[in-house]
Amino acid sequence: MKATVLHAPGDVRLEEVPDPQLATAQDAIVRVTKACVCGSDLWYYRGDSPIKKPMPFGHEFIGVVEEVGDEVRTVRPGDFVIAxxxxxxxxxxxxxxxxxxxxxxxGVWGRKDADGRAVDGGQGEYVRVPLADGTLVVAGEHDAALEPSLLTLSDVMGTGWHAATSAKVSEGDTVAVVGDGAVGLCGVISAAAKGAGRIIVMSRNAERTKLAKEFGATDIVAARGEEGESAVRELTDGVGVDAVLECVGTGQSMNTAFAIARPGATVGYVGVPHGVELPIGQMFSTNVGIAGGVAPVRRYLPDLIALVTSGQINPGKVFDLTLPLTQVAEAYAAMDERRAIKSLLEVG
Amino acid sequence: MKATVLHAPGDVRLEEVPDPQLATAQDAIVRVTKACVCGSDLWYYRGDSPIKKPMPFGHEFIGVVEEVGDEVRTVRPGDFVIAxxxxxxxxxxxxxxxxxxxxxxxGVWGRKDADGRAVDGGQGEYVRVPLADGTLVVAGEHDAALEPSLLTLSDVMGTGWHAATSAKVSEGDTVAVVGDGAVGLCGVISAAAKGAGRIIVMSRNAERTKLAKEFGATDIVAARGEEGESAVRELTDGVGVDAVLECVGTGQSMNTAFAIARPGATVGYVGVPHGVELPIGQMFSTNVGIAGGVAPVRRYLPDLIALVTSGQINPGKVFDLTLPLTQVAEAYAAMDERRAIKSLLEVG
Structure with missing residues (x-):
């Protein structure tokens, strides 16, 4: 089969690799229909995270079950599933x-399972799925129009939802979203779906601002750092917001998150921390807490599938570039060069 | 009146100071009946926090309202109140x-109010209470037997409750309490009152362990650091606890708190952080959050007064030394030398 392999920073290739086989009775083989490129893939692509040897790549995919091991009970061949x-x-x-x-x-796609066997990356034609019953969720009847939105549930939408859930967004809240990438935009969708009364998005990119507004943002703050923090405080009469979704993961974005939170608020964070030092003294005196981390997407899938299939949310709009799998290198380059918010790969 | 003044590390004196007067229409004057010494007072007493000039001292007291300003509506002379x-x-x-x-x-007792006027400390015969309506809560009919427990509601019991509330302790949870001081012990009471199924207390002091068990602790771990963490993990089949109450505030106690929390748990912290660096990478990968800070005791008072007056909780047992106000210096020395868990001062 064809699958994506990252060889070195900037060097991503579609290669011929062995077709996956069932390795345990709990495995399934999934034929991938659509995959995509994640902002977190860019850390490796940009050389910010180490590449020790060529890595099977990608961790977001949907597809059709081809084959299952003897002990698999919840999915069967022909099922349209989200991983x-x-x-x-x-x-x-x-x-x-x-x-x-x-x-x-x-574990994560492209690495190893608990028994040390190699696991396929998600940007390829087939994937061996370990622990199929515990991993895959059937997404209902296959509907091509819904595929982009269902694909986001594999990561970015579930991650934005985790930010909002961790930040305890509830009915009527004033919410701030720090970060206007695909996850931040899905955070806007999540805050709106959870009934936020006001959603302030920190963004200076016209395309993303437009999409954020479409998803429910009520206020846009283009300034960053202290200037941006002052702007948010001004928008909230000096009080700060009820919940912050931190969807970047840098020291600056985290500082901003704490600076704009009202006393007792929670910062829900999902951006992988890079150079973050939490301001414990400030947190203690203001009673602002932090919750979040690697999103438990599996937990959220049933609810989010229902929101997508009923048309209540349409996170697939975050894909502003669609390419065939053969052009995976361009899918990365476009995101790296910020020509695309998020690239969708048509696989099969 | 007589009031406590801290002059220098180890130098705490009862002195004659001017009687307080109403300064604004929102003030009340309270005649203090009982006060106590806080673990946090010891930072100054031990020279760990700076003393720039002689400080009126103490921030925990109960008493009887003597006089109120014209705009005070919720308390009146004769009311028995908690501050x-x-x-x-x-x-x-x-x-x-x-x-x-x-x-x-x-603000806090012994410092200044929002208008810059001096505010009395709590370890004295009278206190001018700014913002009386927003601060004082009537504790029902005066009952001498309940006074010690009601006095703990001014700080340690409300603070232990805040740790448990912030850690989201709920019915059936396995809870760990890091710290066996008065606040940690009140954390045990709080976890038990919130229906925890199991309460693991980290303590190596026989007196405190005994009291912790009386308050509802089911397991005691005497070891500290990695050894103590392993012991807690062993008690929980390697999983970790559902909620951690961090009631110390040192780097080691915070590290222990995160090491024993199960994935997705919350560390509720109320120990003022000293030398704490939050382990953000570990927090992200395990989804363990942190919440808490300076306890909003005022919010909890109505519920806690009800628990005390109905006999459901008896936090007054944390006082193992009772002295007249004239012996305030010994009240500090006994806590400093760990001869007492917490000293109660009979004022008037």
Whole structure:
């Protein structure tokens, strides 16, 4: 089969690799129909994270089950499924607590399973899915029009939802979203779906601002750093917001998140922290907490599939570039050069 | 009147100072019946926090209202009241969100009010209470037997309750309490009152362990650091606890808190952070959050008064030394030398 392999920073290739085979009775083989490129893939692509050897790549995909192991009970050949960006058994204590992203036996696509076997990346024609019952969720009847939105549920939409859930967004809240990437935009969708009364988005990009407004943003703050923080405080009569969705992960974005939170608010964070030092003294004196982390997408899938299939949310709009899998290198380049918010790959 | 003044590390004196007078129409004058010494007072007493000039001292007291300003509506002379360790207007946005400890116009006893006027400390015969309506809560009919427990509501019991509330302790949870001081012990009471199924207390002090068990602790871990963390993980089948109450505030206690939390748990923290660096990478990968800070005791007072007066909780047991106000120096020394968990001062 054809699959994406990252060889070195900037060097992403579609290559011929062996077709996956069932390795355990809990496995499934999924024929990928659509995949996409994640902002977090760019850390490797840009050389910010180390590439020790060529890596099978991609962790967001949807597709059709081709084959299942003898012990698989919840999916069967022909099912149209969504794979979260982490696989999980859905039975260990962490999973039972709703944190499948911290599963005792789980892992991420393109690395290894709990038994040390290689696992395929998601940007390829087929994927061996370990722990199929605990990982895959059937997405209903296949509907091509819904595919982009369902594809976002594998990561960015589930991650934005986790930010809003962790920040405890509730009816009528004034919410700020720090970050206007695909996850931040999905955070806007999530805040709106949870009934936020006002959604302030920090963005200086015209395309993204437009989409944020379409998704429910009520206020846009283009300034960053202290100037941006003052602007948000001004918008909230000096009080700060009820909930902050931190969707970037840098030291500056985190500082901004705490600076604009009202006393007692929670910063829901999903941007992988890079150079973040939490301001513990400020947090203590203001009672602003922080919650979040690697999103347990598996937990949210049933609810989010229902929101997509009923037409209540349409996160697929974050894809502003669609390419065939053969052009995966361009899909990366376009995101790296900020020509695209998020690239969708047509696989099969 | 007589009031406590801290002059220098180890030098605490009862002195003759001017009787307080109403300064604004929102003030009340309270005749203190009982006060106590806080673990946090010891930072100054031990020279860990700076003393720039002699400081009126103490921030925990109960007493009887003597006089009120013209605009005071909720308390009247003769009322038996509890004063939280911070005063607050109870009307600003922070207060309305339930975080009276971050009140826009509030402050702490012994310092200044929002207008810059000196405020009395709590370890004295009388206290001018700014913003009386927003600060004081009537504790029902005066009952001498309940006074010690009601006195704890001014700080330690409300603070332990805040740890448990921030950590989201709920029915059936397995909870760990890091710290066996008065606040940690009140954390045990709080976890038990919130229906925790199991309460693990980290303590190596026989007296405190005994009291912790009386308050509802089911397991005691004497070891500290990595050894203590392993012991807690062993007690929880390697999973970690559902909620952690961090009641110390040091780097080691915070590291322990995160090390023993299960994926998705929350560390509720109320120990003023000293040398704490939050482990953001570990927090992100395990989805363990943190919430808490300076306890909004004012919010909790009505519920906690009801728990005390109905006999459901008896936090007054944390006082293992009772002295007249004239012996305030010994009250400090006994706590400093760990001869007492918490000292109660009989004032009037």
């Amino acid at each position: 979260p960006f982490t696989f999980s058994d859905n039975t260990c204590p962490a999973c039972r607590s709703g944190f499948q992203s911290v599963c005792d036996h789980g | 939280p360790f911070t005063f607050s207007d109870n009307t600003c946005p922070a207060c309305r969100s339930g975080f009276q400890s971050v009140c826009d116009h509030g």
